[in-house]
Amino acid sequence: MNAMNTKASDIVLFGCLGDLTRRKLLPSLYQLEKAGLFTQQSRIICVARDDIKQSDYLTSVADCLSEFIDEELASESIANLLAKITYLQLDLLNKEAFSALKTCIGDSDNSLINYFAVPAVIYGSICAGLAQHDLNHAQARVVLEKPIGSSLITSNEVNDEVAKYFTEQQTYRIDHYLGKETVLNLLDLRFANSLFSTKWDNTTIDHVQISVAEEVGIEGRWGYFDQAGQMRDMLQNHLIQILTLVAMDPPLSLDADNIRDEKVKVLKALKPITMANVFENTVRGQYIKGFLHGQQVPGYLDEEGANTQSNTESFVVVKAEIENWRWAGVPFYLRTGKRMANKVSEIVVYFKNPAHNLFSEYYRELPPNKLTIRLQPKEGIEIQMLNKVPGLTESQRLQTTKLDLSFNQAFDNLRIADAYERLMLEVINGNQALFVRRDEVEASWAWCDGILSAWKTTGQELATYTAGSSGPVASISLIARDGRAWDE
Numbered sequence: 001m002n003a004m005n006t007k008a009s010d011i012v013l014f015g016c017l018g019d020l021t022r023r024k025l026l027p028s029l030y031q032l033e034k035a036g037l038f039t040q041q042s043r044i045i046c047v048a049r050d051d052i053k054q055s056d057y058l059t060s061v062a063d064c065l066s067e068f069i070d071e072e073l074a075s076e077s078i079a080n081l082l083a084k085i086t087y088l089q090l091d092l093l094n095k096e097a098f099s100a101l102k103t104c105i106g107d108s109d110n111s112l113i114n115y116f117a118v119p120a121v122i123y124g125s126i127c128a129g130l131a132q133h134d135l136n137h138a139q140a141r142v143v144l145e146k147p148i149g150s151s152l153i154t155s156n157e158v159n160d161e162v163a164k165y166f167t168e169q170q171t172y173r174i175d176h177y178l179g180k181e182t183v184l185n186l187l188d189l190r191f192a193n194s195l196f197s198t199k200w201d202n203t204t205i206d207h208v209q210i211s212v213a214e215e216v217g218i219e220g221r222w223g224y225f226d227q228a229g230q231m232r233d234m235l236q237n238h239l240i241q242i243l244t245l246v247a248m249d250p251p252l253s254l255d256a257d258n259i260r261d262e263k264v265k266v267l268k269a270l271k272p273i274t275m276a277n278v279f280e281n282t283v284r285g286q287y288i289k290g291f292l293h294g295q296q297v298p299g300y301l302d303e304e305g306a307n308t309q310s311n312t313e314s315f316v317v318v319k320a321e322i323e324n325w326r327w328a329g330v331p332f333y334l335r336t337g338k339r340m341a342n343k344v345s346e347i348v349v350y351f352k353n354p355a356h357n358l359f360s361e362y363y364r365e366l367p368p369n370k371l372t373i374r375l376q377p378k379e380g381i382e383i384q385m386l387n388k389v390p391g392l393t394e395s396q397r398l399q400t401t402k403l404d405l406s407f408n409q410a411f412d413n414l415r416i417a418d419a420y421e422r423l424m425l426e427v428i429n430g431n432q433a434l435f436v437r438r439d440e441v442e443a444s445w446a447w448c449d450g451i452l453s454a455w456k457t458t459g460q461e462l463a464t465y466t467a468g469s470s471g472p473v474a475s476i477s478l479i480a481r482d483g484r485a486w487d488e
């Protein structure tokens with residue numbers, strides 16, 4: 001794809017002084033510019049409350065590109081990007097003030113992309129301000145960042161506010177995991193390879209593990225995180241999105257709604273977790289002080305700004321079951337935590353053993369075949385299989401061997417784009433496939449709310465784990481009760 005087939009857009013970044021804009025959005029726009037994917041007629045309007053001179057803002061953009069882009073910068077691309085940027089001071093709570101935005105945009109034919117990198121409580125006011133000045137016309141889109149609410153009810157409140165002014169077709173809900181190259185590849189891997197498109201079900205698959213381990217702790221976000229916890233911050237969105245892509249049926253086509261229809265079906269088939277079964281199917285944990293790569297790190301309750309009585313989980317495991325023909329009897333173990341030993345996100349699909357063990361004389365039980373999809377770091381795919389050890393003296397000695405496809409090697413060190421670059425490009429091109437439809441959000445919240453409420457009612461205890469470890473012992477017991485173990 002090149003600049004010929006990307007569309008000219010006016011991108012309005014609400015919250016342009018915030019962390020997300022500085023760390024992710026501006027660097028992504030730079031990469032699109034550098035790749036020639038940004039048409040010359042496109043413009044970027046950076047909006048915030050502060051009174052800042054245009055020249056000072058542009059200097060701060062150049063600084064943040066140097067800070068957050070980990071490669072040598074191309075001066076021509078920086079100059080081209082800066083030439084597209086206008087800083088606009090605006091009070092987002094004042095509808096009348098949006099006339100300044102209207103003037104800034106003028107009579108442009110470009111599509112209008114309103115990116116909300118601000119807290120969801122003000123999405124409604126921004127939408128009202130835009131609508132007051134006809135900036136919600138058919139060519140306008142809104143991009144909503146998470147978290148959108150903290151439950152089904154509160155997320156509906158935000159979505160209802162936005163829906164007063166923008167249709168679902170104009171609304172792009174971000175889950176940045178959907179923009180990660182390896183998550184995108186799930187569709188291709190599953191539906192372009194007959195090896196995986198057939199028998200991807202309970203006849204051959206024993207269980208699936210989806211793990212997202214983070215090294216980071218709270219990173220100064222105590223106020224937000226302590227209200228959310230790892231369940232709302234990571235599982236309700238990122239892990240569940242991965243789950244749907246692993247478990248969905250083939251869509252009719254790659255059309256956005258066909259894909260999302262299939263994802264919703266998976267969400268609706270998730271077996272509810274209630275007071276009656278929450279204890280055996282979930283673990284909640286919180287880290288205590290420990291060491292990460294040789295450095296001492298504080299416990300959750302010792303983090304800056306912490307409430308020392310907090311009962312919030314920084315780690316969670318959920319055993320999910322999908323009640324449909326394809327997946328009956330195949331558990332999906334979801335695991336995510338902060339301050340774990342290493343940053344690793346992976347999907348591991350464990351296959352069933354052959355119905356009859358021909359090698360029982362040598363091996364009472366054969367190690368399973370497994371397919372590992374490494375989302376990050378070292379993106380790639382690995383298949384574990386058994387082979388005979390070669391040699392005259394080796395009668396039937398088997399050894400597990402790995403077919404290891406590292407993307408880096410397979411694609412000749414091709415640069416792997418950041419998720420936000422991909423997502424920004426998809427919004428520009430008006431493709432909603434990588435964005436979360438409202439019914440997906442609702443079904444996912446409905447399921448997670450059940451777990452959160454069961455935790456509350458039963459008072460399920462927090463299991464502690466040492467920072468820098470692989471989580472609480474209870475998480476090992478949960479999977480061990482089923483006769484299985486985590487892939488480490």
Ligand code: BG6
Nearest residue numbers: 146176214216233234238345376
């Ligand atoms: C965000 C969460 O959505 O995802 C953060 O709010 C988390 O708490 C982050 O650290 C993880 O993203 P990534 O891309 O680094 O795995």
